Amino acid sequence: MEHSTRLPLVSIVTINYNSKKETLELIKSLEGTTFENWELIVVDNASEESPLKDIKKLNPSVTVIESGQNLGFAGGNNLALRHCKGEYIFFVNNDTELDSNCLSTLVKTAQHLTEVAVISPKFQYYHSDGLLEYAGCTNINRFTARNRAIGHLEKSEKYSGLLETHYAHGGGMLVPKRIIEEVGPMEADFFLYYEEMDWCERIRRAGYKVYCQRDALIYHKESASVGKMSPLKTYYMNRNRILFMKRNYPFPKIIPFFFFYSFVSFPKNFLGYMIKGKQKHLRALYRGVFSHLNSKLTY
Template sequence: MKDNTTKRISVVILNWNGAKLLEEFLPSVITYTPAEIAEIVVADNGSTDNSLEILKDKFPTVRIIPFTTNYGFAEGYNQALNHIDSEYTVLLNSDVEVTSGWLDALITVLDSDNSIACAQPKIRSQRNKEYFEYAGAAGGYLDIYGYPFCRGRVLHIIEKDQGQYDTTTDILWATGACLFVRTQTYKDVGGLDAQFFAHQEEVDMCWRLRCRGYRLVCIPQSIVYHVGGATLNMESPQKTFLNFRNNLLMLYKNLPEDKIRHVMRVRFWLDYIAATKFLLSGHPKNAKAVYDARKEFFSLKNSYLSIRKENLKKTILKKIPELMQQSLILQFYLKGKKTYHQLVD
């Protein structure tokens, strides 16, 4: 029998044809999520596998929000949160293994400071548990040209977790793999950008929140393990297209007037260098995806003008400490700075 009483926390897992992932990872979520304060919700994006049957048969305590279509990651969560009334929501990927007490430190920190809108735990690789996980590690940042990096992961270099990032710290973005957010704040700021469909939508939303004066933090006392790349292959041209297009849209939406022209000029060259690298390494479809991403960005740009104006109008924090005012590519390849500590030093 499901308890329909509103809990303080809703752990919302977005699923699309992920029956095997649900069977593997949902048991840890159920085991380590205290039912007295939290509900577990699976929002199903129109799956055509046996996900719904498995949920009903094997996980009867889980609340199901069924959709008849695949809304994608961004709009899928927006639609799901229309059904959520809890004070806090956790956006949790279906390929995340949680651990004992994983919610305790997160809720304690957000309860203690209303200026904190979002938080994430420390995220390690589920397949190589001594190392950080690519998508979130110990909290995310951006360089001036929109390149994301983390405490524990800079470009393709992933560090072993040796406690070097065990301090709670302010970050620019919390990973969508496990994002703890104030539900009403999520709704007030407009949620995730549905146009993004998937990839970097949480970075965009977090940047928006930070501009409006909210804080975001990584709380490493909470630990989860993420598989990563479970729904889209790392070398997928579609993933390349979404990453490049969405990153350009994010820059256009959030950069101040005194930065945007310079940044977009430099990105022109950086993007085509990336496309050339794809081509020379035998990935012509990925090279074309970069070109297509830039083409679609320019076709969408005018429709984002009003959104950009709104973001700039609502910006409170003019200078964001977590936005590195240097080129990550330059620091990494020319100066040999391969870790977060080296970058900030």
């Protein structure tokens, strides 16, 4: 155990993509944090309308990086790293708002644990009566490539304290900069979804641990920039589900998953979209799966 009373600099990184309203609300929520030593870096992933002017009007100290193209979640966050001066990097979704003590609690925890690599706060749905989204999660199921969020849709007050867990929540992750320099950044090829799980697998293989600090709270407004059931989500959830398993469960460990996906998951989703007449989702499903055989099948 290591104990420190020094207040380190935290670089807060968030991605904006056609969601200026949510980004501005996040910036406003940060003004109420009890943690005082932080900088904010916003990466705009080639939005139709640049948020630069409005962000600077609200808080001139914010660093805004305009990527010029949509780099996705992992690519956008990786772009920000070269601009981060902090000892810790806090990756946070722009469709969230932090409880005033969230960042202080996360940093204090990180300073007390020598083996820590990633810490996520507890996630509560913003538009709910204290219902949880995430308080840690289970390991991935090697047959289905799915896992379960602990505490999902349960009352927030049921969960407190520090928990070692398998995966962080990509919507809020505090990571020491030295860990990123050692292990490397998130894999940009994921673009959207599964990238934080893949990163946690690499970090744990390097000998570090992943935690959920359930005494730190963040409020999540769901997928404000993507949509709950968009074809974009269908494409990347299926493409990256396979990509994650290929990267982390090499042959022959991946064989049970391929049987399950080929004979259960894919047919079920295909028939479901076909019966409901969701042609855009059918196309997204097909292109997501078969992009592993033909790289030209992008979204």
